[in-house]
């Protein structure tokens with residue numbers, strides 16, 4: 001059950017000085033946790049994060065990539081140096097708002113003509129964080145039966161997931177992006193089995209000291225396809241990630257250690273959808289009120 005309320009209500013936010021534009025309360029979540037709320041702030045994320053000193057447990061976000069995407073309000077084409085300097089300032093603001101044992105998951109992709117964007121952004125954050133994990137988000141993959149060998153689940157050659165076709169004989173279709181997992185110290189303990197996978201070969205259970213149950217670390221390649229949509233109006237934003245992506249990040253950090261999740265560039269609220277599903281508080285920053293209104297509608 002969810003309930004959308006206006007900013008005047010002020011509920012849901014743990015911060016009193018910054019008024020949210022919209023708040024959505026939700027109850028339970030899939031883990032039957034106490035009531036929680038998503039608070040959406042219609043402001044610049046650096047200004048907003050300044051109100052959350054060390055209060056946020058997990059940040060999951062995808063910033064503009066500076067590749068000319070047509071957002072409603074934001075112009076996605078700064079001079080490269082200016083863009084990277086801004087990303088550095090965002091990193092510094094996230095560091096100030098993140099709890100000492102928190103996790104910052106930053107999703108960035110490249111474009112065919114510029115394969116350095118993601119790594120340049122990661123580099124801009126280097127002075128603020130330790131890079132604890134690098135996860136490759138696989139949007140689409142082709143597996144040939146001949147390469148899979150005896151795996152019973154692979155019945156024939158297959159290609160799963162959606163990707164952006166590249167009309168060029170120089171560049172390959174773009175089927176993956178990065179999720180940089182930054183922490184303050186590099187030694188944040190994770191709940192790896194919360195997003196674990198079953199052993200393919202069950203004889204491994206018990207054979208290895210650490211393999212006590214039929215679940216293992218899934219590793220740092222995550223296959224998360226986009227949901228299929230019939231028309232643009234089903235996804236009224238030009239650059240979203242599937243809500244399963246932030247859900248996996250939050251679960252990996254550990255639900256037991258997570259009260260408040262934030263997304264500094266929250267768009268139409270994919271991270272908020274994950275927070276609601278998991279029953280944790282959410283704070284989102286977005287300069288475009290139209291996107292926030294869509295996020296609220298998605299949660300409701």
Ligand SMILES: C[S@@+](CC[C@H](N)C(=O)[O-])C[C@H]1O[C@@H](n2cnc3c(N)ncnc32)[C@H](O)[C@@H]1O
Pocket residue numbers: 043044045046061062063064065071072073074237239240241242264265266267268269270271285286287288291
């Ligand atoms: C890549 S999109 C994020 C999409 C989001 N992950 C989703 O799935 O809906 C980046 C968003 O950042 C917003 N944005 C740009 N500059 C911002 C700023 N200074 N503060 C907050 N949001 C900003 C843009 O309007 C855009 O919606």
